[in-house]
Each structure stands twice: as structure tokens, then as C-alpha cells.
Amino acid sequence: MGANVKAAYRDIPTVFATGQSAFSVMADIGLLTRFNLFKFYSSREPNLSVGTAVKNL
Secondary structure: OEEEEEEEEEOOOOOOOOOOOEEEEEEEEEEEEEEOOOOOOOOOOOOEEEEEEEOOO
């Protein structure tokens, strides 16, 4: 399991558009698991990894 938090600021000059600057907070989260699949012998090394991630939440 892991997570990452980011902050961003976008500055739009008032010459182009007034009140369009923005501040944002984003997070990435992810999960990873490793296990044996169809391995018919004893071993400490897993042979399959499955992971998922959600970015800029």
C-alpha cells in the first residue's frame, strides 16, 4: 500500500482572465500484492504480482 500527496498552483495573469488562478491538492494511492499461482512446488519467490493505482484523486 502506498500514497503520494501533491499540491499545485496554476497562475493565470489577470491580463488574460480575472479570477482564473487555482490551487489544488491531489493524491495518488496504490495497492500491490504478490502471490503464487499454479506453482506446484515449494518456493519463497512469488510468481504473480497484481497491482492497482488511482492517480490525481
